[in-house]
Amino acid sequence: MSVWFVWASSAAILFATGGLGIAVWRLNRRVRNVAVQLERIAHTRNDLELLAEQRSVLKGWQSNAEASIDSTVQGVEVINHLFARVVFSLFERIGAPRDKTLMARQVQDSTSARVYAAIRAANKSVGKRLRKRLK
Numbered sequence: 012m013s014v015w016f017v018w019a020s021s022a023a024i025l026f027a028t029g030g031l032g033i034a035v036w037r038l039n040r041r042v043r044n045v046a047v048q049l050e051r052i053a054h055t056r057n058d059l060e061l062l063a064e065q066r067s068v069l070k071g072w073q074s075n076a077e078a079s080i081d082s083t084v085q086g087v088e089v090i091n092h093l094f095a096r097v098v099f100s101l102f103e104r105i106g107a108p109r110d111k112t113l114m115a116r117q118v119q120d121s122t123s124a125r126v127y128a129a130i131r132a133a134n135k136s137v138g139k140r141l142r143k144r145l146k
Contacts, residue, residue, distance in 0.1 A: 020091060020119060024126045027087050031080055031130060035137050038076050042069055042141055070145050077138040081131060088127045095119050 049065045099116045103109055 020095065020123060021126075023091065024087075024123060027084075028126070028130055031083065031134070035076075035080065035134065038073075039137065039141065042073060042144070045069060046144065066145050070142065073138060073141045073145065077134060080134045084127055084130050084134070088123065091123055092120070095123075 045065075046069065049062055049069075052061065095116065099112050099119075102112045102115075
């Protein structure tokens with residue numbers, strides 16, 4: 012039963028990671044397109060003040076998107092841990108050996124912690140690249 016839970020948790024984490032990846036990819040495309048358009052406008056009109064103002068707006072969007080993704084990951088992580096806690100307590104109630112459920116829970120906690128840390132690192136990396144592009 013614990014193997015099933017690890018697989019189900021892994022699938023849920025991968026699904027959430029894929030969704031976040033797609034959202035970050037779309038944001039990156041939109042930021043790039045807007046940045047290119049702003050560059051054209053600034054060069055065409057020679058209006059560097061407008062360019063600086065719009066880049067400031069884009070930086071705010073980027074910052075908000077990065078914070079939103081981080082908050083979403085945190086929420087998914089909390090739900091995952093709560094779900095795991097319930098499932099493992101149910102295993103113990105139906106008679107599964109406590110030492111085996113504890114070991115499975117530690118593996119699940121360790122695995123999910125690494126996955127969420129990787130998602131956060133990817134989010135920060137994308138955010139850092141976007142900030143560099145917006146300078």
